[in-house]
Amino acid sequence: DAKTTQPTSMDCAEGRAANLPCNHSTISGNEYVYWYRQIHSQGPQYIIHGLKNNETNEMASLIITEDRKSSTLILPHATLRDTAVYYCIVRLMNRDDKIIFGKGTRLHILP
């Protein structure tokens, strides 16, 4: 079973920031938070990951709460091409740990 809980779907206006929440209340100290997204009919695409500090790259920002029980993925200026299913995943530092994809959040960017 997935170790994360995400809303089933969300809407966001084009040009606004999209904030996607994720709960991972049972996360352990050596588990990372990963975000992937899947645009319709394509394979999942890696976005970002973090352990406890906030992270930013060219695609998004990841904000992790101090207790690490939840996180938020931020797409700063959403475009129509950001319409996708977004998956929040927790995974051990050790790459032997499998990635378990949950149901994700279907994000609709509205023109």
Add this chain to the structure above:
Amino acid sequence: DVKVTQSSRYLVKRTGEKVFLECVQDMDHENMFWYRQDPGLGLRLIYFSYDVKMKEKGDIPEGYSVSREKKERFSLILESASTNQTSMYLCASESGGEGPGTQYFGPGTRLLVL
């Protein structure tokens, strides 16, 4: 850029046929994975491999086998295709080693078994 390619985007096969799905990655990654994706069930891990000639069962290996003869190639085999194996199949690769890794996915193969 990491490139993971899959031999077909769409495939139609008949029940009982032997089906080969091929996956090739060009980044010298040690780890490779096969998933299937079905509506309402998300991605489920079928098999994975951490090295040439190594394979490990994932969560739903029944009805499937795999082959990893070369580092860059990981094949998924449906020994006798059945209609319940109609699905989207996704291959992924990841570098080995310690620390957090990133799985890179191919475009997927949509398989229809009649």
